Amino acid sequence: MMIKEGYAMRRALRLSAFFFSAFFSALLSAFLSAAPVLAHHNTSGTYDARKPVPLIGTVREVQWRNPHVFVFVDVKDEAGSVVNWKVELLAGLTLSREGFTRDSLHVGDPINMTACLAKDGSHTAGVQFIFVPSALENHRAGVCKAVSR
Numbered sequence: 001m002m003i004k005e006g007y008a009m010r011r012a013l014r015l016s017a018f019f020f021s022a023f024f025s026a027l028l029s030a031f032l033s034a035a036p037v038l039a040h041h042n043t044s045g046t047y048d049a050r051k052p053v054p055l056i057g058t059v060r061e062v063q064w065r066n067p068h069v070f071v072f073v074d075v076k077d078e079a080g081s082v083v084n085w086k087v088e089l090l091a092g093l094t095l096s097r098e099g100f101t102r103d104s105l106h107v108g109d110p111i112n113m114t115a116c117l118a119k120d121g122s123h124t125a126g127v128q129f130i131f132v133p134s135a136l137e138n139h140r141a142g143v144c145k146a147v148s149r
Helices: 004-037 092-097
Strands: 053-064 070-074 082-087 110-117 125-134 135-139
Touching: 004 125, 053 082, 082 110
Parallel strands: 082 125
Antiparallel strands: 053 070, 053 110, 070 082, 110 125, 125 135
């Protein structure tokens, strides 16, 4: 009788260890698969999509970085002073699919874009559309999506 009880106890322990490890593995898999989704930020908290404005200026610098491309643009304000804007575009891979490549913009190029200004009042914006006269094309390059009214 003692042998059967010992066997039953060992079997029960093995089963509970199996179910614990299976549950833990499933929980870990769910957490790790959700991490990339949680890592992507929501731009509606950063930029005001309700009031897109035109930004017309000259390209000062282009940074193709992960996760987004940034264009630094010199824009003249109402007083005639030059203000440097940091403008966030989509990811480089997404831009490439739209036909917008590393060769689309160069330092000194004139640039015309529709952008959503940062809510914090800084000289930062998220672009909706970008027009590059040298390429004679209008690209949807923006992290700032149009708001339906």
